[in-house]
Amino acid sequence: MASWADDTDPATPLDLTAELARDLIRFDTTNYGEGRSNGETDAAEYVAEHLRGLGLAPELFDSEPGRTSVVVRVPGRNRDAGALVVHGHLDVVPADPETWSVDPFAGVIKDGLLWGRGAVDMKNMDAMILAALGDILGAGEAPARDLIVAFFADEEAGGVLGSHYLVDTRPELFAGATEAISEVGGYSITLGGQRAYLLQTGEKALIWIKLVARGDAAHGSRLIRNNAVTKLATAVAAIGRREWPIRLTDTTTQLLAEIARILDVDPQRVGPDELALATGTASGFIQASLRTTTNPTLLKAGYKHNVIPDLAEALIDIRTLPGEEDAVLAEVASLVGPDIEIVVMHRDIGLESDFGGPLVDAVVGSLHRHDPGAPVLPYLLSAGTDNKALSKLGIRGYGFAPLRLPAELDFPGMFHGVDERVPLDALVFGRRVLTDLLSTY
Numbered sequence: 042m043a044s045w046a047d048d049t050d051p052a053t054p055l056d057l058t059a060e061l062a063r064d065l066i067r068f069d070t071t072n073y074g075e076g077r078s079n080g081e082t083d084a085a086e087y088v089a090e091h092l093r094g095l096g097l098a099p100e101l102f103d104s105e106p107g108r109t110s111v112v113v114r115v116p117g118r119n120r121d122a123g124a125l126v127v128h129g130h131l132d133v134v135p136a137d138p139e140t141w142s143v144d145p146f147a148g149v150i151k152d153g154l155l156w157g158r159g160a161v162d163m164k165n166m167d168a169m170i171l172a173a174l175g176d177i178l179g180a181g182e183a184p185a186r187d188l189i190v191a192f193f194a195d196e197e198a199g200g201v202l203g204s205h206y207l208v209d210t211r212p213e214l215f216a217g218a219t220e221a222i223s224e225v226g227g228y229s230i231t232l233g234g235q236r237a238y239l240l241q242t243g244e245k246a247l248i249w250i251k252l253v254a255r256g257d258a259a260h261g262s263r264l265i266r267n268n269a270v271t272k273l274a275t276a277v278a279a280i281g282r283r284e285w286p287i288r289l290t291d292t293t294t295q296l297l298a299e300i301a302r303i304l305d306v307d308p309q310r311v312g313p314d315e316l317a318l319a320t321g322t323a324s325g326f327i328q329a330s331l332r333t334t335t336n337p338t339l340l341k342a343g344y345k346h347n348v349i350p351d352l353a354e355a356l357i358d359i360r361t362l363p364g365e366e367d368a369v370l371a372e373v374a375s376l377v378g379p380d381i382e383i384v385v386m387h388r389d390i391g392l393e394s395d396f397g398g399p400l401v402d403a404v405v406g407s408l409h410r411h412d413p414g415a416p417v418l419p420y421l422l423s424a425g426t427d428n429k430a431l432s433k434l435g436i437r438g439y440g441f442a443p444l445r446l447p448a449e450l451d452f453p454g455m456f457h458g459v460d461e462r463v464p465l466d467a468l469v470f471g472r473r474v475l476t477d478l479l480s481t482y
């Protein structure tokens with residue numbers, strides 16, 4: 042079946058990467074969290090079928106009905122080198138079509154971009170992985186080292202039913218692996234008018250808590266001082282307004298020094314937040330990597346205008362710097378006071394790896410062969426990825442989904458955002474850089 046780069050320009054054939062990403066977007070793999078999901082099975086079958094077409098024998102794993110992950114091992118030229126895990130996730134966060142300018146699950150191609158939920162996070166990279174593998178195997182060649190290619194379920198709910206499930210129940214799938222690459226890194230930003238790339242070398246820790254306030258149920262006209270909604274609102278405001286102090290880690294120290302060097306400013310005189318702001322569209326991620334954040338994200342209470350409910354609940358998304366989880370939890374408890382119950386729904390560790398060594402050198406080399414001279418900077422992801430689960434097996438993970446992007450596109454802002462879209466030529470660039478890396482490292 043023919044497919045085209047632009048609905049208005051049927052003369053340009055679509056690159057395979059865009060075709061695969063578009064097809065994956067059309068599987069609505071929405072993960073609502075708290076165990077509710079549309080499931081990943083159809084997308085997993087599609088990926089597996091494509092892998093079989095490359096002569097591989099992928100295995101499918103269901104942690105629960107509908108929650109499917111795919112894993113395949115690709116033999117490399119050097120069987121003695123540590124294997125590299127190349128992974129993506131198949132689920133996406135929900136999208137409200139009312140707020141989008143296109144149908145989020147139609148895989149629309151418009152103005153030279155692919156639009157849809159997952160175009161950024163991360164069906165783009167899923168497609169790049171498949172296309173790069175095809176380029177290597179299709180040429181009758183093999184990757185430089187063994188690859189363990191994985192497409193996980195459930196990343197958007199912490200990976201419990203995807204990466205963590207496989208790492209805990211089938212660790213032999215990852216035997217021999219030493220390093221991993223995946224999402225939220227490798228994309229370009231504009232820094233002082235110059236294109237630079239961010240390589241993700243660490244991740245903050247996460248703690249997802251629920252606050253529970255209990256009070257007296259009563260008629261809405263009564264004099265009730267023990268009101269669950271009022272108590273919850275006070276606690277939520279205290280957490281939401283907390284300004285957590287800046288603390289630099291090895292990664293952020295190195296990043297800020299590099300930014301200062303590129304901008305030719307003195308890092309002793311220009312503050313961390315100001316340096317972070319110079320990264321433009323990426324500053325939302327980078328400012329959040331300089332401190333802990335505690336964001337209220339969901340409220341639940343009440344059922345009728347004139348009834349005081351006895352229960353009110355809030356979800357708080359806490360992201361701490363690596364190693365600060367317990368201290369932050371203790372401070373959150375003291376902020377909300379003893380009358381509010383704190384339930385830890387999910388927590389996971391932070392990670393930090395050196396910005397150096399053979400893999401980092403290879404990543405920089407691959408980028409420079411396709412975008413000569415562009416600086417590559419380390420950064421600490423303010424969010425988390427499936428690299429957390431793999432780290433339980435001693436696998437060191439990086440975020441490297443290479444994309445050369447136009448300066449005006451707010452790419453970081455589209456993670457979990459509205460109108461997710463990725464330029465078609467960025468997908469082609471990513472396919473080439475990834476093929477280069479997997480062929481040479």
Ligand SMILES: [Zn+2]
Binds near residue numbers: 130162163224
């Ligand atoms: Zn993601």
